[in-house]
Amino acid sequence: MVHSESSVSSATVVPCPQCQQPSVFAPSNRWRPFCSERCKLIDMGAWASESFRIQATPPALDEGTES
Numbered sequence: 001m002v003h004s005e006s007s008v009s010s011a012t013v014v015p016c017p018q019c020q021q022p023s024v025f026a027p028s029n030r031w032r033p034f035c036s037e038r039c040k041l042i043d044m045g046a047w048a049s050e051s052f053r054i055q056a057t058p059p060a061l062d063e064g065t066e067s
């Protein structure tokens with residue numbers, strides 16, 4: 001059964017759990033069900049820390065760096 005719709009096929013759009021904006025729930029969106037990396041990090045930070053700090057890159061540790 002092929003159900004043709006006027007919208008884009010094979011693309012499910014769900015509201016972002018963080019910002020409620022349309023988010024493409026597809027393999028092309030690696031941050032699904034979030035709309036972006038930012039929202040995912042915010043959500044992760046929300047329970048990992050009380051502060052909404054966004055760390056795109058983890059802090060470099062001096063541990064093990066002996067030269």
Ligand SMILES: [Zn+2]
Binds near residue numbers: 016018019034035
């Ligand atoms: Zn979002």
